Amino acid sequence: MKVYVTGSLAFDRIMTFPGKFSDHILPDKIHILNVCFVVNGLDEKFGGTAGNIAYSMALMGEKPVILSQVGKDFALYDEWLQKHGLPVEGIRTIDHEHTAGAYITTDMSDNQITGFNPGAMCHSCAYDMSNIDNNSLAIISPGNVEDMVGHPEYYREKGIRFIFDPGQQITTLGGERLGKALDGAFMLITNDYELQMVMNDTGLSREQLLDKVGMLVTTLGEKGCQIVTKEGEVAIPAAKAAEVVDPTGAGDAFRAGLLKGLCLEKDIETACRMGAVSAAYSVEKRGTQEHGYTWDEFCKRYEENYGPLG
Template sequence: MAYDTIMVFHDHFKNHILPEKVHILNVSFLVPVMRREYGGCAGNIAYNLKLLGEEPLIMATVGHDFEPYSQWLSQQHLSSQYIRVLDNQYTGQAYITTDEGGNQITAFHPGAMSFSQLQGVPTDGDISIGIVSPDGKDGMMLHAEQFAELDIPFIFDPGQGMPMFNGEELLKLVDQATWVTLNDYESELLQERTGLSLEQLAERVQALIITLGGQGSKIYSQGECTDIPAAQTASISDPTGCGDAYRAGLLYGLMNDLDWPTTGRIASLMGAIKIEQHGTQNHVFSMAEFRQRFHDNFGYTF
C-alpha cells in the first residue's frame, strides 16, 4: 500500500540534464501539476478485482498516516481486515515526476512496507488464490512460503522488487508459485539471474505471463505460447497502475476457471481501461459495460 504523489514537468528531462555533468547533478524541475493518488500493488489489484465483482483481501503493513487511504477503502467496500498499522512508520510513498516524453524520475520510500514480514498469510479465511507482488523482501519470501505450505495457489509477481533477489532466491520463489507474471524487462532480468530461458522457466509453473505494453502479452503454458492482443483504448492518459489492473484480470480469470486466451484478454482490457484515466484507482465500470467492451474488442463473450 502506498501513496503516489505524481508531478508533471512541462518539458523534457533531456533538455535540462547534461550527460557529461551527471557526476555533479543538481537539477530542479518546476511541476505546476501535482496529484496525490492512492496506490501500491495491493490496493491497486484489490480495487480492480472489486470492479470485476470479486471480494479481495489486502494483506499489507502501513503507517500512521494511513487513515485517508483507509477511508477510501471503506468507501469502495474493500476490507482492511489484514492491513496492519505501524505507528512509528510512514505508509509507503512514491514521488513520481513525469516529463512530456513520458519519462519518469521516481523516488520511493518503503516505510512500513519494509516490515511486511510481520504479517502472515491468514489461515482463518476462505482464501482460494493469492498473489505475491512487490513488498519488503523478507515479507515476499515469507508469504510465498506460507502460500505454498497452505497449498494455496498463487501468482509470483516480483515487479520492481526483482533486483532485491539473487538467482537462487528467484528460482525458489518460482518453484513455490503456481503462476509467474512479469513485464518484458523483468523477464530479461529473470533469465539473466537464473540462467534459464523463458521456456525453461515456464516448465516450472502452470503458466508464465509476460506483458509487452502496447504489443499485448504472451502466456506460456503446457509447452505452448498464447499471444494476447492489446485491447483498444480511447485515449492514453497515465500508464501508472496498468500492470496491477492486468494482474487483477489474471486473478479473475483464474478464479473463474476461464481458459488462457480469455483470461489474457480480460487482463488486457483491464489495462486498457486503466490507462485511459489518471491515477491508479479512478476508473469505474459495471460488469455489463465491461462485457460489452470485451465483445467489441475481441468478438466474443465470456
C-alpha cells in the same frame, strides 16, 4: 473463492515542472549538482501494486484481502479502500513510519525524476497466514521482500494456488531468493523485459522455469500477452483503448482482470482476455485508480473485443 493480494500500498505524488530539466543542469558541474525545481502543484494519487490490483478487482465485484503494510498517514487511503468494499484486516499499520511514497517530477519533455520512500514497506505485513484456506487463490506482487519470499513458502506447504509477480523487486530479491520464491507457482507473470531479468538473475532458461511453475504469462503492452506452457504458446491480442492517456498501472489492472477470470473458473485464455480489457480501462485515465466501470460495461467491452464472455 477468496483472493489474497500480497504487495505494496503507496501514495504517488505527481508534480509537473514547467520547463526542461536539461536547461537547469550544468554538465560541467554535475559532480556538485545542487538544483531546485519549482513545480506547478502536486497531485496525490492512491497506488501500490496491491492497492491497484484490489481496486480493479473491486470494480468487477470481487473483495480480495490485501496483505500489506502502511504508515501513520494512511487514513485517506483507508477510507478509499473501504468505500470500495475492500477488506483491510490484512493491512498492518507501522505507527512510526510513513506509507510508502513515490515522488515523481515530470518536465515538459516527459523526462522524470523519481524519489521513492519505502517507509512502512520495509516491514513485513505479519499476517496470520493460517487464516488462508486451501480453496483460496493468491498473488504475490512487488512489495516487502520478506513477504514475497515467505508467503510463497506457506502457499507451497499448504497446496494453495498462487501467482508470482516479482516486477520491480526482481533485482532486490536476487537470483537465489527469486528462484526459491517462484518455485511451485501456478503462474509466473511478468512483462517481457522482466522475464529476461528473471532468467538472467536465476540462470534459468524459459524451459527450466516451466519445470518450476505451471505457466508463464508475459504481457507485451499494445501487443497483448503471451501464455507459455509445456504444451505450447498462445498469443492474446490487446483490447482496444479509446485513448491511451497513461500506461502506468496497466499491468496491475491486467492482473486484476486475470484474477477475476480465474475466480469465475474461466480457462486461462479467457482470463487473460479479461485482463486485457481491464488494462484498457486503466490506460484511459491518468493515475492507477482513476478508472471506473460496471460489470455490465466490462462484459460489453469484452464482447466488442473478443466475442461473448461465456
